[in-house]
Amino acid sequence: MHARLFRSLYRIRRVEEEVARVYATDKIKSPVHLSIGQEAVSVGVCDALRADDVVFGTYRGHALYLAKGGDMNAMVAELYGKVTGCTRGKGGSMHLIDTECGVMGTSAVVGTTIANAAGYAYSLKLRRSDAVVVCFFGDGATEEGVFAETLNFAVLKRLPLLFVCENNGYAIHTSQAKRQGLPDICARARAYGMPAERLDGNDVLTLRDKAESAIAKLRAGEGPQFIEATTYRWREHVGPGADYHLGYREKSECAPWEENDAVRVLAEQIPTEQRAVIEAAVEREITTAFEFAETSPFPHPSELMTDIFTEDANDFAACQS
Amino acid sequence: MISPLAKAKSPQALRESIKTTERTRTFVEAVREATDEEMGLDPNVVLFGLDVDDPKAIQGTTQGLVEKYGAERVFGTPLSEDAMTGAAIGMALAGLRPIHVHIRMDFLLLAVNQLLNVAAKSRYTYGGRVNVPLVVRAMIGKSWGQGAQHSQGLHSFFMHVPGIKVVAPSTPYDAKGCLTAAIRDDDPVLYVEHRLLHFQKGPVPTESYTVEPGKARIAVAGDDVTIVGISYMQVEALRAAKYLEDVGIRAEVIDPIWLNPLDTDTIAESVRRTGRLLVVDTGWTNCGAAAEIVSRVAERLQGERAFRFKRMGFAPTTCPTTPGLEDLFYPNARTVAAAARDLVEGRACNWLPTERADLRSIEFKGPF
Ligand SMILES: Cc1ncc(C[n+]2csc(CCOP(=O)(O)OP(=O)(O)O)c2C)c(N)n1
Numbered sequence: 001m002h003a004r005l006f007r008s009l010y011r012i013r014r015v016e017e018e019v020a021r022v023y024a025t026d027k028i029k030s031p032v033h034l035s036i037g038q039e040a041v042s043v044g045v046c047d048a049l050r051a052d053d054v055v056f057g058t059y060r061g062h063a064l065y066l067a068k069g070g071d072m073n074a075m076v077a078e079l080y081g082k083v084t085g086c087t088r089g090k091g092g093s094m095h096l097i098d099t100e101c102g103v104m105g106t107s108a109v110v111g112t113t114i115a116n117a118a119g120y121a122y123s124l125k126l127r128r129s130d131a132v133v134v135c136f137f138g139d140g141a142t143e144e145g146v147f148a149e150t151l152n153f154a155v156l157k158r159l160p161l162l163f164v165c166e167n168n169g170y171a172i173h174t175s176q177a178k179r180q181g182l183p184d185i186c187a188r189a190r191a192y193g194m195p196a197e198r199l200d201g202n203d204v205l206t207l208r209d210k211a212e213s214a215i216a217k218l219r220a221g222e223g224p225q226f227i228e229a230t231t232y233r234w235r236e237h238v239g240p241g242a243d244y245h246l247g248y249r250e251k252s253e254c255a256p257w258e259e260n261d262a263v264r265v266l267a268e269q270i271p272t273e274q275r276a277v278i279e280a281a282v283e284r285e286i287t288t289a290f291e292f293a294e295t296s297p298f299p300h301p302s303e304l305m306t307d308i309f310t311e312d313a314n315d316f317a318a319c320q321s
Numbered sequence: 322m323i324s325p326l327a328k329a330k331s332p333q334a335l336r337e338s339i340k341t342t343e344r345t346r347t348f349v350e351a352v353r354e355a356t357d358e359e360m361g362l363d364p365n366v367v368l369f370g371l372d373v374d375d376p377k378a379i380q381g382t383t384q385g386l387v388e389k390y391g392a393e394r395v396f397g398t399p400l401s402e403d404a405m406t407g408a409a410i411g412m413a414l415a416g417l418r419p420i421h422v423h424i425r426m427d428f429l430l431l432a433v434n435q436l437l438n439v440a441a442k443s444r445y446t447y448g449g450r451v452n453v454p455l456v457v458r459a460m461i462g463k464s465w466g467q468g469a470q471h472s473q474g475l476h477s478f479f480m481h482v483p484g485i486k487v488v489a490p491s492t493p494y495d496a497k498g499c500l501t502a503a504i505r506d507d508d509p510v511l512y513v514e515h516r517l518l519h520f521q522k523g524p525v526p527t528e529s530y531t532v533e534p535g536k537a538r539i540a541v542a543g544d545d546v547t548i549v550g551i552s553y554m555q556v557e558a559l560r561a562a563k564y565l566e567d568v569g570i571r572a573e574v575i576d577p578i579w580l581n582p583l584d585t586d587t588i589a590e591s592v593r594r595t596g597r598l599l600v601v602d603t604g605w606t607n608c609g610a611a612a613e614i615v616s617r618v619a620e621r622l623q624g625e626r627a628f629r630f631k632r633m634g635f636a637p638t639t640c641p642t643t644p645g646l647e648d649l650f651y652p653n654a655r656t657v658a659a660a661a662r663d664l665v666e667g668r669a670c671n672w673l674p675t676e677r678a679d680l681r682s683i684e685f686k687g688p689f
Contacts, residue, residue: 023688030466030642031689081466081643092466092642108470109427110400143399144431171400173375179399239688246376304646308638 003274005047005204006266011282012039012063013263015072018286019079020240028079030092035063037234040262041166042067044207045134045227048215054102054120056113057136059094061106064136069101076289082296089299111137111144118150121159132160132218140171142185151192158223162214163189166201168233173248189226201231202262232257346525348518351493352382355500356420358529360390363418366504368395369405370422379422380519406432410440413453418504426459426513427470433478440509441484452507456500461515461552461603463651464685466642474552474604474635479511480581480613486534487580489513491555493523495578498532505531515553515603517683537584539591543571546597546661549588551577551610554601557682560654561661564674570665580610588614589621592628597664601652602634609634629664633657653682
């Protein structure tokens with residue numbers, strides 16, 4: 001299990017570092033919100049899921065997409081705007097999806113997918129499925145009305161839905177303390193009637209365990225569960241760089257998180273040789289993914305008008321103009 | 322509640338001052354200046370919205386204002402568009418003049434209930450006993466793969482509903498004058514800003530002035546075709562006029578500035594002369610602002626003057642992120658010029674001007 005978790009963490013970290021490196025070349029013409037530093041939340045939770053379980057996420061979705069089994073080639077190609085991307089180049093980094101792996105959607109509008117996850121969970125319950133849904137969102141999203149409305153509905157209908165709040169302490173450049181009168185997000189979840197626990201988002205093993213037991217409760221029909229995972233965003237909100245020069249946070253704030261980096265902590269627990277094998281394999285996968293993206297074609301102009309409706313849209317669109 | 326406002330200049334004096342001013346400012350600076358002046362004049366003006374007080378200060382449009390007016394009058398909000406809009410309405414009912422800022426117009430969709438069911442209707446439903454002097458600033462994003470949920474031009478939604486004014490200035494001069502007018506206006510005003518316009522520079526008088534609702538501006542005079550460019554599309558329309566000059570076509574380019582109330586007179590008068598109307602929007606054409614402008618002109622001129630017309634806007638699809646398709650999604654100076662020429666010649670000319678370096682469209686560079 002350690003090796004599996006390490007591989008997943010390392011893979012996400014490294015591919016995002018490559019995204020950051022390539023970004024300067026302007027080959028990726030799409031906003032990217034990196035998860036560097038926050039990988040353990042997605043990795044820990046997703047490791048406890050079955051393939052047929054479903055996740056919803058946000059525009060900061062690379063880690064979730066990969067942790068849930070999304071195809072790296074398709075992700076990198078998507079960032080490049082290539083037709084081989086997971087949304088054929090149409091959605092970009094903020095709209096990753098992989099229906100085969102249960103990555104059911106991400107949104108650029110904060111909070112949106114929280115309610116979508118509840119609807120998906122309702123449908124699973126209605127169909128007597130024992131699959132579950134996990135919804136990932138940031139601390140900022142808990143300020144949107146949809147958060148409160150969805151928590152209430154989820155409890156009311158005892159939905160098989162795990163809420164995972166990835167609390168990195170900031171919404172863009174504004175700290176949680178400047179945005180929330182009571183920064184205890186778990187307390188809010190409990191007030192709606194569901195168990196909630198705050199966990200260290202760097203501690204991938206504990207996260208995995210806790211997620212596993214929460215998910216078991218979901219499958220047993222005990223109703224929604226809530227995890228708040230505290231974590232830290234190492235890079236700027238959007239884009240590849242650091243942003244400590246902006247002055248809204250101190251570099252020293254990141255130091256403990258870097259010291260306690262989940263990727264490194266786990267790496268130390270894996271025998272050196274085994275680790276080298278994993279790392280080499282991941283590096284090969286990343287090289288391949290970027291080559292795949294570089295050599296893939298851009299979508300044909302006719303793609304502009306496909307997938308608007310289920311009908312062949314180029315014909316249909318003709319009658320719109 | 323009456324506030325001690327500086328007297329607005331007459332349109333004549335205004336035109337004089339724009340001619341004489343050598344002071345050049347960006348759109349961003351114009352927005353900040355109008356806000357600053359009005360906050361200075363009227364203690365009831367308050368400014369808030371997500372990120373308004375963060376280091377980037379909404380592209381710089383709110384820079385320095387929290388230091389100057391304090392955190393009670395200038396503040397960042399939680400991520401709560403719906404509630405904050407409702408709260409803004411409450412503030413306005415109590416005599417404040419709130420300016421609520423949204424860094425993407427797309428986020429207004431979370432506030433539509435408050436804006437259209439409450440703000441737009443309060444004065445009417447309460448028999449004129451209250452006003453909602455609220456300004457909502459909303460930015461349209463474009464390019465660098467901003468995609469489906471960060472690039473929408475939704476102004477026509479708001480034009481559809483009576484009770485809320487809509488303005489979409491394209492020059493720094495109008496940016497300042499329209500924002501000043503909007504802040505002083507006793508009705509809710511949606512102030513539409515296009516991200517690419519933020520880079521534009523132009524003359525901006527030092528003193529306070531207003532560009533009042535309901536008057537369009539003829540930016541370039543011409544007799545062959547009337548091109549109305551909304552918001553950022555004004556810039557592309559002006560460039561299109563240059564391409565058209567190369568083939569001997571003189572376009573009249575009109576900036577409607579205010580979309581509601583809309584100056585049908587100026588546009589219809591132009592079309593009466595040119596007999597051709599091209600409306601270019603930074604939004605979809607279906608049920609859009611362009612449709613409204615064409616219909617109004619048609620209603621005005623029917624039975625009197627036949628004219629040819631065309632609407633241009635977003636392709637009738639969702640905005641893709643991949644660069645090639647993203648380019649196709651938007652009208653640009655060359656496609657506008659091509660459409661205008663077709664109108665003038667009354668046939669499909671299959672002409673697309675070769676791109677001139679001096680008329681190249683601005684491309685925004687990432688990360689955002
Ligand atoms: C409804 C809405 N309002 C505002 C924004 C602008 N915005 C984009 S990301 C973001 C911060 C969200 O913070 P959080 O939920 O904590 O997630 P994080 O980015 O930290 O992962 C904001 C305000 C948005 N995308 N959607």
